[in-house]
Amino acid sequence: MTRVFLALALTLFAALPARAAVDIQEVTSPGGIEAWLVEEDSIPFLALEIRFLGGTSLDPEGKRGVTNLMTGLIEEGAGDMDARAFAAARDGLAASYDFDAYGDGISISARFLTENRDEAVALLREALVNPRFDEDAIERVRAQVLSVIRSDATDPNEIAGRAFDALAFGDHPYGTTGDGTLESVTALTRDDIVAAHQNALTRDRVYVGASGDITADELGALLDTLLGDLPEAGAPLPGPANVALTGGVTVIPFETPQSVAVFGHVGLPRDDPDFFAAFVTNAIFGGSGRQSRLTEEVREKRGLTYGVGAWLANYDNADLLVGRMASANDRVGEAIDVVRDEWAKIAAEGVTETELEEAKTYLTGAYPLRFEGNAPIARIMVGMQTMDLDPDYITTRNDKVNAVTLEDVRRVAARIYQPENLRFVVVGQPEGVEPVN
Amino acid sequence: MRNLIAAFVSIALLPVAAQSVQAADVSTFELENGLEIVVLEDHRAPAVVHMVWYRVGSADEAPGKSGIAHFLEHLMFKATDELEAGELSETVALNGGSDNAFTSYDYTAYFQRVAADRLELMMRMEASRMDGLALVPEDIATERDVVIEERNQRTENEPGALFGEQRRAAQYLNHAYGRPIIGWKHEAEALTLEDAQEFYEAHYGPNNAILIVAGDVEPEEVLRLAEQYYGVIPPNPNIVVPRQRVEEPPQLAERRIIYEDPRIANPYVIRTYMAPERDPGAQEEAAALTLLAEVLGGSGTTSVLAEKLQFETQQALYTSAFYSGQSLDDTNFGLVILPADGFSLEQAEEALDGAVAEFLEEGVDPEALDRIKMQIRASQIYAEDDISGLARRYGSALTSGLTVEDVQAWPDILDAVTGEDIIAAARRVFDRRNAVTGWAMPAPATGTDEVTQ
Numbered sequence: 037m038t039r040v041f042l043a044l045a046l047t048l049f050a051a052l053p054a055r056a057a058v059d060i061q062e063v064t065s066p067g068g069i070e071a072w073l074v075e076e077d078s079i080p081f082l083a084l085e086i087r088f089l090g091g092t093s094l095d096p097e098g099k100r101g102v103t104n105l106m107t108g109l110i111e112e113g114a115g116d117m118d119a120r121a122f123a124a125a126r127d128g129l130a131a132s133y134d135f136d137a138y139g140d141g142i143s144i145s146a147r148f149l150t151e152n153r154d155e156a157v158a159l160l161r162e163a164l165v166n167p168r169f170d171e172d173a174i175e176r177v178r179a180q181v182l183s184v185i186r187s188d189a190t191d192p193n194e195i196a197g198r199a200f201d202a203l204a205f206g207d208h209p210y211g212t213t214g215d216g217t218l219e220s221v222t223a224l225t226r227d228d229i230v231a232a233h234q235n236a237l238t239r240d241r242v243y244v245g246a247s248g249d250i251t252a253d254e255l256g257a258l259l260d261t262l263l264g265d266l267p268e269a270g271a272p273l274p275g276p277a278n279v280a281l282t283g284g285v286t287v288i289p290f291e292t293p294q295s296v297a298v299f300g301h302v303g304l305p306r307d308d309p310d311f312f313a314a315f316v317t318n319a320i321f322g323g324s325g326r327q328s329r330l331t332e333e334v335r336e337k338r339g340l341t342y343g344v345g346a347w348l349a350n351y352d353n354a355d356l357l358v359g360r361m362a363s364a365n366d367r368v369g370e371a372i373d374v375v376r377d378e379w380a381k382i383a384a385e386g387v388t389e390t391e392l393e394e395a396k397t398y399l400t401g402a403y404p405l406r407f408e409g410n411a412p413i414a415r416i417m418v419g420m421q422t423m424d425l426d427p428d429y430i431t432t433r434n435d436k437v438n439a440v441t442l443e444d445v446r447r448v449a450a451r452i453y454q455p456e457n458l459r460f461v462v463v464g465q466p467e468g469v470e471p472v473n
Numbered sequence: 474m475r476n477l478i479a480a481f482v483s484i485a486l487l488p489v490a491a492q493s494v495q496a497a498d499v500s501t502f503e504l505e506n507g508l509e510i511v512v513l514e515d516h517r518a519p520a521v522v523h524m525v526w527y528r529v530g531s532a533d534e535a536p537g538k539s540g541i542a543h544f545l546e547h548l549m550f551k552a553t554d555e556l557e558a559g560e561l562s563e564t565v566a567l568n569g570g571s572d573n574a575f576t577s578y579d580y581t582a583y584f585q586r587v588a589a590d591r592l593e594l595m596m597r598m599e600a601s602r603m604d605g606l607a608l609v610p611e612d613i614a615t616e617r618d619v620v621i622e623e624r625n626q627r628t629e630n631e632p633g634a635l636f637g638e639q640r641r642a643a644q645y646l647n648h649a650y651g652r653p654i655i656g657w658k659h660e661a662e663a664l665t666l667e668d669a670q671e672f673y674e675a676h677y678g679p680n681n682a683i684l685i686v687a688g689d690v691e692p693e694e695v696l697r698l699a700e701q702y703y704g705v706i707p708p709n710p711n712i713v714v715p716r717q718r719v720e721e722p723p724q725l726a727e728r729r730i731i732y733e734d735p736r737i738a739n740p741y742v743i744r745t746y747m748a749p750e751r752d753p754g755a756q757e758e759a760a761a762l763t764l765l766a767e768v769l770g771g772s773g774t775t776s777v778l779a780e781k782l783q784f785e786t787q788q789a790l791y792t793s794a795f796y797s798g799q800s801l802d803d804t805n806f807g808l809v810i811l812p813a814d815g816f817s818l819e820q821a822e823e824a825l826d827g828a829v830a831e832f833l834e835e836g837v838d839p840e841a842l843d844r845i846k847m848q849i850r851a852s853q854i855y856a857e858d859d860i861s862g863l864a865r866r867y868g869s870a871l872t873s874g875l876t877v878e879d880v881q882a883w884p885d886i887l888d889a890v891t892g893e894d895i896i897a898a899a900r901r902v903f904d905r906r907n908a909v910t911g912w913a914m915p916a917p918a919t920g921t922d923e924v925t926q
Contacts, residue, residue: 078517079857112774120784123774127844130851149851176783179790179813186738192630291735294625327566336559339618342626362626394567401569405520405586409858 058407060417060427063252065259071244072417072427073255076410080150082248083410085418086263089241089352091141092214093274094232101216102224105174105181106232107137112173114162119173122163131156133163139210140352142236143418145411150249157258164237165265169229178221185215192296196463199288200298200358203459208277210354238270239263245417247410277354283454284472285372286461295368295464299346299375300358301457306350306423312436313444314348314452320387320395321378321453322346322359327394329382333374334361340371352422357452369468372460383453386446400434499867500692501877504700506708507680511867511877512695513687515860521688522861523595524584525603526868528683529676531656532578532649532801533716538668540656543576544620545669549583550574551612554605558612561598568594578650579801580872586861589689593698600702603682604709606673613666621662624655632734636743636913643728643909644745648721648802678709683871687864718802721747728909733916739790740914741811742822747907750800751870753879759798760886761898762806767845768837768895769829770794770808775841778808781828788816788824799873806902818912833899837892849887 061073092103111126111133112119126133131148144164148156188194198213205211215221242263246255279302304314322330322345334344346359363371387395407413420429462469498514531542551558565572570587583602585595628634638653645651655661684703686695724747751759770778770793778792791811797804808829812821856863870880 076517079854081851081854081858083858120775120780123772124840124844127772127775128847130848147855149854176787183739183790183811190736190738293629294622296630327563335619337615339615340622342619342623362630363622364625367622394563398566398569401567401588402571403569404518405569405571405588407518408520408861411858 058413058430060430061252062427063246063255063259065256065264067260067264069239069242069244069259069263071246071255071259072421073245073250073252074247074410074413074417075249075251076247076413077249079410080249081147081410082150082153082246082250083414084144084146084148085245085411085414086144086146087243087418087422088142088237089140089243089422090236090270090273091139092137093139093209093353094235094271095209095214095216096228096231096271098220099224099228099232100212100220101181101214102228102232103142103236104137104214104216105178105221105224106169106229106236107135107142108177108181109169109173109229110135110163110167112177113168113170114159115166115168117162118168118170119176122159125159126156129156129159131159133160137214139214141422145415147248147411153250153258157262161262161265164262167233169226169233171226174226174229178224181215181221182218185218185221188213188215192290192292192294192463195288195290196296196298196360196461199286199463200300200459200461203286203461204279204281204300204356205277205354206280208353209274210277210351234267235271238267240269241273242266243418243421245414245421247413247417274353277351279354279356281457281459282473283457284459285469286459287466287469287471288461288463289465290463292464293365294362295365295462295466295469296360296362297368297372297460297462298358298360299372299458299460300349300356301454301459303348303350303355303357304452305355310444310448310451313440313448316392316395316399316437316440317382317387317445317449317452318346318348318357319399320391321382323395327398329378330359330375333378334371338370338374340367340374344371344375365465366467368462368464368466372462372469375460376455376458379453379458380455382449383455384450386442386449389442392440392442392445396437396440399437403434403437499877499881502692502696502699504679504704506704506706507678508699508703508706509683509871510696510699511683511685511864511871512690512692513685513860513863513867514690514692515687515857516689519589519689520586521589521592521595521686521690522584522586522864523592523599524582524685524687524864524868525599526580526582526683526685526872527677528579528681528716528872529581529672530577530579530872531652531654532718533676534649534652534672536649537660538664538672539652540620540654540661541664541668541672542581543655544617544661544664545672546574546576546581546583547616547620548608548612548669549602549606551616552607552609553601554607555601556598561602564594564598570595576654577869578654579874580869582868582872584864592686592690592695593702596698596702600706603703604678604706606670606677608666608670608673610666613669617662617664620655621658624658624661628653628655629658632732632736632913635734636732636737636911639730639732640743640745640909640911643730643911644747644805645721646724647719649718650802674709675711678712679703679706680708681712683868685864685868687860716801721803724907727905727907729911730909731912731914733914735916737913737915739811740818740912741791741809742818742825742910742912743807743809744822744825744908744910745805745807746902746904748796748804748806748902750802750804751798751873751875751879751883753874753876756798756875756879756883756886757890757894758898758901760883760890761894762796762902763798763887764842764845764890765895765899765902766794766796766806768841769832771845775844777832777841778810778825778828781831782810782824786824788813788821790814792825799869799875801874818914822910822912829899829903833896833903837895839892842892842895846888849884853884
């Protein structure tokens with residue numbers, strides 16, 4: 037056995053492309069709507085990513101699920117078209133619009149051909165500005181939402197995630213699912229849905245990324261057509277969530293062969309001076325790929341799981357450090373012990389010089405590879421805007437990763453990994469795992 | 474919404490978009506040792522996808538050894554003559570890349586995505602495990618546990634996946650498509666180092682592999698590197714061509730199964746019919762079936778089943794039709810219905826059959842067919858934006874008995890299908906004697922661990 041390939045890799049990494057090859061233009065429409073654009077005219081289509089902040093957290097008291105149901109209805113009839121006429125028009129243009137409502141926003145991922153862009157934009161505008169919310173469509177989509185709620189109630193992954201969120205966020209909207217409950221969704225009226233539309237899709241909280249075959253001027257006109265007629269402002273955004281997690285183990289009995297465990301505690305805000313050090317540290321600890329400490333200890337050495345990871349979850353109104361794994365009922369207890377030991381170990385000892393250098397090499401090399409195609413580029417640009425980053429961030433981000441020192445990591449590890457506050461929520465029939473409050 | 478429902482029904486739906494490819498900038502080569510090479514150029518970003526596909530999958534396993542193709546795929550990340558266990562992935566990561574592998578019925582593939590100037594390093598390492606795998610006992614037990622946890626996660630904890638296994642087992646009495654890719658649990662738990670070694674020696678080698686390189690590369694340079702690293706590997710004399718597959722006997726009787734599981738919240742019916750696959754030089758029937766699936770169930774709003782059952786009679790909450798023609802041997806055409814509140818599975822199945830019978834009488838709506846063909850043409854434009862996806866399509870086609878020419882001809886063959894072709898294909902495939910009809914429904918919890926069987 038030799039380490040010849042590793043040695044070769046280490047000598048090569050200086051040649052990695054340090055910068056992603058994307059050229060972002062900041063565009064402001066004649067009507068004052070802002071967007072980021074990457075012009076890429078080699079393929080005749082445009083990927084457009086739109087995000088409205090707020091999302092399902094805007095649900096009024098007693099109306100849980102209304103933003104989600106409204107979002108599910110946006111494509112189900114608009115202007116003079118009912119649901120089927122709308123879908124036929126969309127498919128005839130070979131355009132696609134994907135809508136998703138979640139705790140921090142509503143995202144719309146659209147793509148359309150250059151050859152019929154004006155028609156595709158006009159159609160999407162009808163959905164955003166003039167949705168019909170026909171009674172028959174409401175009942176049809178409501179029934180689909182209720183079936184999803186029923187289904188999630190018997191899915192251990194969903195049960196675990198929701199129980200964890202409830203412990204973490206209590207009464208904040210993050211503490212319950214944006215899908216709502218059977219009762220709350222059943223009680224929603226058309227008026228509730230219309231109000232949710234007015235509250236959620238507003239110009240004061242919209243972010244746009246566009247990548248593909250379009251000029252800045254054309255995009256400006258498109259933005260005004262698409263979004264110019266939306267209301268200026270909507271319902272107030274929810275305030276910060278207080279993370280209420282305490283150390284311990286919550287067991288939720290559920291008949292299934294493999295237990296699902298979600299674990300974590302409070303995290304670190306993105307604008308904290310230590311955020312980059314925390315990001316690099318956690319890539320070593322729980323990052324994706326086979327090289328993280330958690331993967332090495334839980335999967336590679338012991339075979340206790342198919343996948344384990346931990347990540348800094350930065351929501352708009354809360355910051356968590358969370359992880360997830362699944363392990364057979366008779367082995368999950370051991371897996372939990374290993375995770376807990378690793379949590380304590382990194383808090384006490386930090387990481388090694390080699391681990392830090394390898395993580396930097398990986399993270400800086402992987403970053404340019406994220407910009408793979410128009411849709412991912414449009415999505416990344418929206419994410420950057422919602423985090424208040426400049427376009428220039430793309431060229432400086434790797435420098436920030438490289439600037440993290442071993443001392444930074446030691447300090448940050450002791451700060452962010454808090455074994456005494458680590459909460460596990462386990463769903464299944466775990467053997468030998470006792471609840472600890 | 475519809476996506477969520479599709480997810481819990483647990484069926485693989487391939488949109489038309491996933492089946493068309495652009496023909497531009499494709500180069501092909503073959504080395505003397507039999508390695509086939511496909512190069513797809515995309516110079517927009519300085520990245521490359523490097524993949525090696527083997528013409529072996531779970532359907533090439535011996536009876537009693539189900540799961541060995543997939544288990545071996547896991548073990549391919551362990552030591553080789555030149556690499557330590559885990560070193561390949563570690564090296565990829567150190568170069569900022571990502572890597573993984575996957576196993577299906579007809580193929581096993583390994584890939585890395587890295588900066589384009591790292592291609593040579595990827596080839597050195599991938600060539601090393603093409604004939605130099607060096608398995609040791611200590612790697613076996615732990616990785617087998619990982620595979621069992623993978624099966625727990627993907628299958629034992631997913632009632633839809635368990636139901637799917639039972640349906641396939643009912644569909645194929647003799648052919649290995651009736652066994653799960655990941656293996657039956659009791660067999661996967663018993664796989665040994667010798668099983669893996671034997672499977673590796675029987676199926677791996679340049680003469681059973683396809684190299685696909687896609688991204689910011691020049692074809693001649695790829696060929697030069699491939700000759701240097703893969704060209705030196707001798708062909709494996711154990712490789713048997715054509716692949717040895719047992720034939721399924723003619724199905725003479727409809728098969729019906731009922732799967733009960735307390736974890737199923739919304740009951741549903743899935744019926745699959747045995748159906749022909751895409752064959753080299755003869756893809757017309759498969760093209761008609763592909764469009765049949767689109768016309769019947771491709772859209773949750775405008776397709777025939779949605780119109781009739783979700784909008785008109787409102788007997789269904791969700792309907793779908795699915796067909797994947799890419800398969801070495803006979804494949805399936807499927808229909809799905811999830812009944813609306815107040816309708817039983819029996820009523821739902823009857824409504825489904827009624828809708829299909831009406832469709833056969835009414836024929837294909839020409840406007841609906843035009844819309845689908847427009848989407849097929851557009852999908853060739855959209856596909857150019859996803860070079861990794863394009864690479865995957867070539868790989869899966871070439872390991873499923875098709876040629877590069879077949880892949881490139883496919884969009885035109887789809888475009889030439891008429892409404893009459895679709896109805897004729899539908900009349901041939903919708904034969905209940907060829908079908909497995911499955912009902913999935915909740916059942917009271919048993920109070921033991923045995924809920925899954």
